[in-house]
Amino acid sequence: MATIPWLADVLRAEGVQVVEEGDWRNRMRPGSFDPIGVLWHHTAATSSASNPHPALNVVINGRSDLAGPLAQCLVDYNGVFHVISAGRCNHAGQARASGPIPAGDGNTMLIGWEIDYNGVDQEMTPAQYNASLKATVAVLRRLGRDASYARGHRETSVTGKIDPSFIDLDVMRSDVARLLNPPPTGWSAIVDNATAGRFTASANWGTSTYSGQRYGSDYRFANPVAASDPAWYQFAVPETGTYRVEAWYPANSGYNNLAPYIIVTSTGNQTVHVDQRVNGGAWRSLGTFTLTAGDENKVGVSRWTSGTGYVIADAVRVTRV
Incomplete structure (x- = not known):
């Protein structure tokens, strides 16, 4: 039977805080274990800052109806990963096909995270979610698998399991x-006014x-009006983060002294006025x-300004910083 004695090391290397629980490398259920993916669960116990891992003993030792260990790791309220087993665990049971995971023995195919929250009136904490993402990335990278091999128990269960609650699993896989x-x-x-499919403006x-x-072969211009008629620049921003936004325009004394650039940020639109003279x-x-x-x-040039002169829309550059 295969084991994953590397688990704690790859989690730490990804920046996950780890606690190794006893002789976890030799704690496992009998049977085959050849994992190809990661399965997320919730414990159904209520965790808190003062009681961050109420289900830890159960996940290690099991219940009267199900022998432990019940997952390879438990994720406590603070996002700490308690490493419990390097081998097969009773966490997934019989699995139905989900994404690239075929139907079969889930305990053989999947490494399980038991995330310690109740899933009824308690959601996963941000610390639990972020740590679980990092841990999933670490394991999938080690297994040579992509994000589609991360699943939730409710996606593979044949008995109607609902875990993990309060999480969009497609968003999880995207993250x-x-x-x-x-x-x-x-x-x-860079998006120029001539960039096909990424610049749009009305006939005005x-x-x-x-x-x-x-910048490039030409640029766009329009008279200022008290109406919404922006020229838009579309960008495929790869990840949420901080970006520097820059504009290129030709300057002229007849161009607008308060040209409004609209930046679509994570907290709403922000407007920066530029003197295009x-x-x-x-x-x-x-x-x-x-x-x-x-x-x-992501960026627009508006005609709605109290300034005078043509409003110019030429090129915009966005850079991750």
């Missing part, structure tokens, strides 16, 4: 995938090649902002 495949350091992208925005300070023909920083992951409109 695992993001951590498994982080974007390159210093990720950056004209096209000009007048200024030699333009000066400092053109180069990247100008609009500031740093928290942007959410996703491929959508």
